[in-house]
Amino acid sequence: MPELAEVAYYCSRWNPGCGERILEARLNGRIRCFRNTEPTRLAALLEGNRMIDSRTHGKRILFRFDKRLWLSIHLGMTGSLSIRASKANLKKHDHIVLNTSIGWLVYNDPRQFGVIESFEADQLPEFWQNLPPEPISKTFDLRYFRRLARRGSRKPLKSYLLDQTRFPGVGNWMADEILWQSRIRPQRAVDSLDDEETRKLFQSVKRVSRIAMERIAPDYSDPPKTWLFHRRWRTGELCPKTGDLLKREKIGGKTTCWSEYWQR
């Protein structure tokens, strides 16, 4: 599920744990999520450590602990963060469970496509030191956007928008929303856009990211009712603008939804 704003939402769900000491850490080390980190060692490092800070960038989350420890989480397809009141509430796929005085911080992930990594250092882990601008940031302006587009790519815009080095945080539904709002078909290539289309695409990237953050990040509210978002999940739904049947097809391996007459 998690794209830009959902990731920010889940990150914030652990906020009450900020400043808390980890009394006990239970990590399910047999799952795929621990691809690059040794879970036994991480559990030992977490215990007695205090969470002091959290941040997100695109789809990544980073928690800082006070004794040379960083915990990095990518939620994959089905990862989520929450706090459970007691261990009686623990569920089957709760793979990380951190006991604190305010409750159990939980990472849950049924499909285990998420990635958990830890870093033992005083300074920021390398990935976080030189980040590309997020679409919501001020430095992500039209000039920057044009520069991204100039590195010509002939792959469909749908796939282009999912490139996390260019559009950190943009996922499948956001890409469809951005293209629908800019009235451009997902099959088009960056190369084929004229100046006006480039500007419209830029504006939609900014707008969809900003409004998603405003609506979803604080409490997981739905995006505006007028958005494609509410119509793109199953076949048979109609375009909110034209009333025509929406198209659904795989592009670049991802299910894509668009409105044939609305988008050119």
Added chain:
DNA sequence: ATGCATGTTACATG
């Protein structure tokens, strides 16, 4: 039962 899922990447192909 079958097909599909909001993410990423290793591998295949041209």
Added chain:
DNA sequence: ACATGTAACATGCA
């Protein structure tokens, strides 16, 4: 080497 496409990962749901 480069650019793009596909299969695979593990589980749950319609």
